Amino acid sequence: MEARVHTESYGAEAGLARRTLRSETLLVLALSLGASGVGALISFVGSLTKPGSLKDQAATLVGSQAPGRPWLDLAWQLFGIATALVPVALVAHLLARERVGIGSIGFDLKEPRRDLGRGTLVAAVIGGTGLLFYLGVRAAGFNLTVVPESLPDVWWKIPVLIASAVQNAVLEEVIVVGYLLRRLGQLGWTPAAALAASAVLRGSYHLYQGVGGMIGNMVMGVVFVLLYRRWGRVGPLVAAHALIDTVAFVGYALLAGKAGWLPTG
Secondary structure, rough: HHHHHHHHHHHHHHHHHHHHHHHHHHHHOOOOOOHHHHHHHHHHHHOOHHHHHHHHOEEEEEEEOOOHHHHHHHHHHHHHHHHHHHHHHHHEEEEHHHOOHHHOOOOOOOOHHHHHHHHHHHHHHHHHHHHHEEEEEEHOEEEEEEEEEOOOOOOOHHHHHHHHHHHHHHHHHHHHHHHHHHHHHHHOHHHEEEEHHHHHHHOOOOHHHHHHHHHHHHHHHHHHHHHHHHHHOOOHHHHHHHHHHHHHHHHHHHHHHOOOOOOOO
16 A cells, blocks of 8 residues: 555656656747747748748847847847847756756866867858848748848947857857756657757747758758767857857858848848
């Protein structure tokens, strides 16, 4: 009788733990990139139903929040970057509560040179192919014109663009790769199903750019998951993503209107 009660109690605790993990995962996504995916879908529907082709419409990534008021604009930019990282702080808290910490997914400074070296190599390969893919799908009419930045020419422009790139990298790789794969594994998902979920999520919140943006980022998501499983660290992925976005943001700021091959909004 006592053994039966113990077994039932263990089963109830295990079920509660699984429900807790599932709820936590859904809440983290609802507060971050899951919500962004829904917003991207609504934005894409708006673009599809708007007169004109997709390539004649623009999707701005980093834009002014207070035109003509640079100090207020800077305050809004910094506020947006800081608040976007709150879900990462939440993930760090949840992992610390498990007594493993965020270092368990490889987001730390234990291997800075190796992470940066691997990230640079990944950025060079994915960044180059990604640019060619974007130009192709835009020309075919499946993508909006992506405008990486439209900030005013002020002293804080480049620092804010770099900070935005780092923020994007940290938010996406910590949540979409490290945290999500850990939680889905704990919930009993197969490796293939978890990979698909991570890639689809990454593609979903880029849908506002068009079908090309979604597909390109899904492919990137598959590659990043495979690399994470090989290296066991999100550090190289954060470095790669930050470099890709930094080149896109700063490169556009320097080349827009000067390079004939670069589409502008």
